[in-house]
Amino acid sequence: MSDSEYTPSPFEDYPGDAGAPESTGADTSGGSRMQPEGSGSWKALLVILLSVFAGLAGLAYYASHWKKEIVVREVVIEGARVIPRAELVSELNGFVGRNLQDIDVAELRERLLGIPYIRNVSVSRELNGIIRVRVAERVPIALTLFRGSRMVIDEEGLLLPETREVTAFFPGLIRIFGIARAFDYGRGVKKLTVSDSTQIRDLIGALRSSEYAGLLINEIHLVAGGMTYCRAKGSPTRFILGSEGNFKEKLKKFEIFWQKVVSKKGLDHFDAVDLRFRDRVFTRGYESPDIQQEVSL
Known part of the structure; x- marks a missing residue:
C-alpha cells in the first residue's frame, strides 16, 4: 500500500460530526408553537371596553326613563328688577307640577320676549326639577x-310703558318733550326715529359726564x-342747545353761565339763553324778548 492511500477505520470519528446530536427521525414541524407576545392583553382590553359600553348604554336607558318622571317643582327668575312680578308670573304660571321634559324652552323664551322690558332671556331645564329664567332688562x-301716554x-x-317699578328703581330720570313720531318695532312696541333717538342719547350722555x-x-x-332746548329745576329759562351736537361744550358753557350770571340775577331773569355759539352766549329777557344781548363769560 502506497503512502498516499488511506483507509479510515470504522471506529474513527469524522471531524465534521463531532458532538452532533443524534437524529431521532421524529418530525418536529407539527409540534406546539409559542403564542405571539401581547395577544392576551388586547383580548382583555376588548372585554373591558365592551363591558363599559354595555354599562353606559344601561345608564342612558335608565336616565331617559328617570328624566321622564321628573316634574317641575320650582321656577327661578334671575335678573328681573323693573319688570312687574305679576307680568312674569302670568307667563310662567302653570308650569309647576308639569313633566320637565314636556316644557318647550324655545317656545317659552319667545313668549317671554313679548314682555316689553325684556331685552333678552334664556330658559333652561335642570334635572333637580327647576326651570331657570335669566332675564336681561x-x-x-x-x-x-x-x-x-306716559312712556x-x-x-x-x-318707547316702553312707564311703571312704578321703573320710577322707583331709576329715580330722577330726565323728561323729554316734543316727540311727535315713532314707528312700529314689533311685539307691540314703538321706536323713535333715528334722529330723535341719537339726539336724546347724545344729550343724556353729555349730561351724565358733566360736572x-x-x-x-x-x-x-x-x-x-x-x-332744541333744556330747562333747569325751578327755572322757566330756555337754554338753547340746538341739534348739531357738541353738547359737552354747550353744557360746560351752561355751567359757567349759571355760576357767573344766574346765581346773581336769579332763576327767572331770562326768557332764553342761547348756548349754540362757540365763544359767545346770547340772552333775551322777559321785558324785551325781541332784543338779544351778548354776555361775556
Missing part, C-alpha cells in the same frame, strides 16, 4: 309723554329747526 334713560325711553330708543349740569337740568324739549 332694557335700561331706561328718560321719561316722555307720547300721544297722551319710558330706553337706550335703543324704544353738575346733570343735577340742575330736568327737561329736554326737542324743537324743529335746530332749536
Whole structure:
C-alpha cells in the first residue's frame, strides 16, 4: 500500500460530526408553537371596553326613563328688577307640577320676549326639577309723554310703558318733550326715529359726564329747526342747545353761565339763553324778548 492511500477505520470519528446530536427521525414541524407576545392583553382590553359600553348604554336607558318622571317643582327668575312680578308670573304660571321634559324652552323664551322690558332671556331645564329664567332688562334713560301716554325711553330708543317699578328703581330720570313720531318695532312696541333717538342719547350722555349740569337740568324739549332746548329745576329759562351736537361744550358753557350770571340775577331773569355759539352766549329777557344781548363769560 502506497503512502498516499488511506483507509479510515470504522471506529474513527469524522471531524465534521463531532458532538452532533443524534437524529431521532421524529418530525418536529407539527409540534406546539409559542403564542405571539401581547395577544392576551388586547383580548382583555376588548372585554373591558365592551363591558363599559354595555354599562353606559344601561345608564342612558335608565336616565331617559328617570328624566321622564321628573316634574317641575320650582321656577327661578334671575335678573328681573323693573319688570312687574305679576307680568312674569302670568307667563310662567302653570308650569309647576308639569313633566320637565314636556316644557318647550324655545317656545317659552319667545313668549317671554313679548314682555316689553325684556331685552333678552334664556330658559333652561335642570334635572333637580327647576326651570331657570335669566332675564336681561332694557335700561331706561328718560321719561316722555307720547300721544297722551306716559312712556319710558330706553337706550335703543324704544318707547316702553312707564311703571312704578321703573320710577322707583331709576329715580330722577330726565323728561323729554316734543316727540311727535315713532314707528312700529314689533311685539307691540314703538321706536323713535333715528334722529330723535341719537339726539336724546347724545344729550343724556353729555349730561351724565358733566360736572353738575346733570343735577340742575330736568327737561329736554326737542324743537324743529335746530332749536332744541333744556330747562333747569325751578327755572322757566330756555337754554338753547340746538341739534348739531357738541353738547359737552354747550353744557360746560351752561355751567359757567349759571355760576357767573344766574346765581346773581336769579332763576327767572331770562326768557332764553342761547348756548349754540362757540365763544359767545346770547340772552333775551322777559321785558324785551325781541332784543338779544351778548354776555361775556
